[in-house]
Amino acid sequence: MAEIDIKDKNNAAVGKLTLPEAVFGVSAKQGTVHDSIVNFLANQRQGTHATKTKGLVSGGGKKPYKQKHTGRARAGSNRSPLWKGGGTVFGPQPRDYSYSLPKKAKRAALYGALSAKYADGEITVIDSISFNKPRTKDMVELLKSLGLEGKTTLVVLPEKIESVLFSARNIPGVTVMRVADLNTYEVAVHNRLLMTKQAVEMLVEAGKK
Numbered sequence: 001m002a003e004i005d006i007k008d009k010n011n012a013a014v015g016k017l018t019l020p021e022a023v024f025g026v027s028a029k030q031g032t033v034h035d036s037i038v039n040f041l042a043n044q045r046q047g048t049h050a051t052k053t054k055g056l057v058s059g060g061g062k063k064p065y066k067q068k069h070t071g072r073a074r075a076g077s078n079r080s081p082l083w084k085g086g087g088t089v090f091g092p093q094p095r096d097y098s099y100s101l102p103k104k105a106k107r108a109a110l111y112g113a114l115s116a117k118y119a120d121g122e123i124t125v126i127d128s129i130s131f132n133k134p135r136t137k138d139m140v141e142l143l144k145s146l147g148l149e150g151k152t153t154l155v156v157l158p159e160k161i162e163s164v165l166f167s168a169r170n171i172p173g174v175t176v177m178r179v180a181d182l183n184t185y186e187v188a189v190h191n192r193l194l195m196t197k198q199a200v201e202m203l204v205e206a207g208k209k
Contacts (some may be wrong), residue, residue, distance in 0.1 A: 002118070006125050006197055011145050017125055017200060019118065023207045028112030036101060036109030036184040043098040051091025054079045060086075106184070111207070113187040123193045124148065125200055129157065134166030143174070146194065154190040156182060158198040179203050 002024060006015040019025070054060070060079030067074055075082075081089045117123050124146055131138050143149050152173035157164060160178055168174045177186060179199040187193065195203075 004118070004123065004125050006127055007146060008127055009129075009142055009145060011147065014127055017197060019200070020204055020207065023111050023204055024115050024118045026108070026111045026115040028116045029108070032105060032109045033112050033184055033188065036106055037188060039099065039101045039106075040183055040185040045097040047095045047097050049092040050094050051088040053089075053091070054081060054087030057085070057087045107207075109184040110182065110187065113184045114193075114203075117187060117193055122191065123195065125195050125197055127197050129155070129164050129194075129196055130161065131163040131167055134163050136167055136170050139164070139167035139171060139174070143171075143194075148192055148194060151191045152189070153192045153194055154186050156193060156195040156199045156203075158196060158202050179206075 002019045002021070003016045004019055005013040006017050008014050054077065057079040060077035064075050064078045065072065077083075078086070080086045114123075126146070129142070140149070143153060153175075155164065155168060155174065155176045156179050157176065158179055165176045168176045173190075175186060175190065179195075179202045182203070
């Protein structure tokens with residue numbers, strides 16, 4: 001078991017939280033983490049790219065010139081890929097890039113990424129985060145107080161809190177996410193993690209299932 005300090009908004013320690021080895025003490029396997037990140041990025045692709053084949057390009061209904069005695073190569077349509085303005089051969093077409101990974105593999109990758117962050121001292125646990133109303137200045141001051149100013153930070157909450165979400169959305173490099181939506185890519189791409197005590201407890205509880 002490992003322990004981490006619980007901070008308040010003034011960066012003062014107000015307690016300690018025990019972190020289980022099964023979630024924050026896992027040896028990260030680079031291959032598993034890599035596979036999880038590639039899977040996440042593939043699932044984000046819209047796949048709406050499209051090019052027109054010769055059957056989709058307008059025009060070309062009439063044979064450009066007669067078949068024989070012109071000295072030119074035979075042609076049945078000026079929409080052929082060989083002609084300027086013609087269709088595209090083997091161009092990209094709408095497709096679904098998404099695929100699934102085993103749940104155990106995704107969980108192992110996430111815990112490996114979290115363990116690496118903990119080992120590097122890049123996780124900050126705060127007792128709670130709340131604002132009376134959305135205000136970017138309040139979020140900036142909180143990050144500054146915790147020593148996270150200027151760092152790409154993933155803020156992990158137990159549930160959606162709109163005042164926090166709206167306060168952080170205009171700050172470059174800061175992402176707010178529910179613990180239920182936490183994934184390996186977001187953990188790896190951010191320099192620091194700011195998690196509430198309740199979010200960590202929920203993550204630990206999910207790891208027991």
